[in-house]
Amino acid sequence: MELNRVKQLKSGDRFLRGHDVRLIDQNNAQVGIVTFETALARAQQAGLDLVLVPSKSEPPVTRIMDFGKYQFEEAKRAREAKKNLLQPKLKEVKLRPVIDDNDLNVKLKHAREFLLHGDKVRLLLQFRGREMSHQEIGMEIMNRFIKQLEDIAKQDSPVRQDRKTFSTTISVRPEARAAAKKEAQEQASATAVEAPQA
Secondary structure, X not given: OOOOOOEEEOOOOOOOOOOEEEEEOOOOOEEEEEEHHHHHHHHHHHOOEEEEOOOOOOOOEEEEEOHHHHHHHHHHHHHHHHHHOOOOOEEEEEEOOOOOHHHHHXXXXXXXXXXXXXXXXXXXXXXXXXXXXXXXXXXXXXXHHHHHOOOOEEEOOOOEXXXXXXXXXXXXXXXXXXXXXXXXXXXXXXXXXXXXXX
């Protein structure tokens, strides 16, 4: 049932007053066709709500249920679905043509984490002053960086130059992301098994 199409019925609902409805009780059992007033009385007797189920059947289908609980569970499911959606972000990793190997390895580690998390990475290489006269050094560093991430990532766009900055975008390969997720789940289940029982 879609939350926005389910309608809680009350005794004041004129369009059903005096009409017959098909009733489903709180235990999901078919009661059959009864008058609207009888269905409403049964719902009030059970201390629950009478709800109109969206369908094109004649007579309309109604159900006895806790409408507040139903709304809460639908909202909770919608929140869970939204949380589980992959929402990639664009992270930036800045490099310099005079970067040290250790610094480069740290940047590689961060980029790898971003990619395995599902985010895209924009790689920026910035030149200052006279460094622009040695652009080949910058391109070498950028190519080395991309090559070391080749196992999990692919380059989305060619390297572009904008004044004193080279940039490109890389994203994770789907199979690498799936493998990382599977590995994380296996580690989580292994630590759950190893945890001492209280």
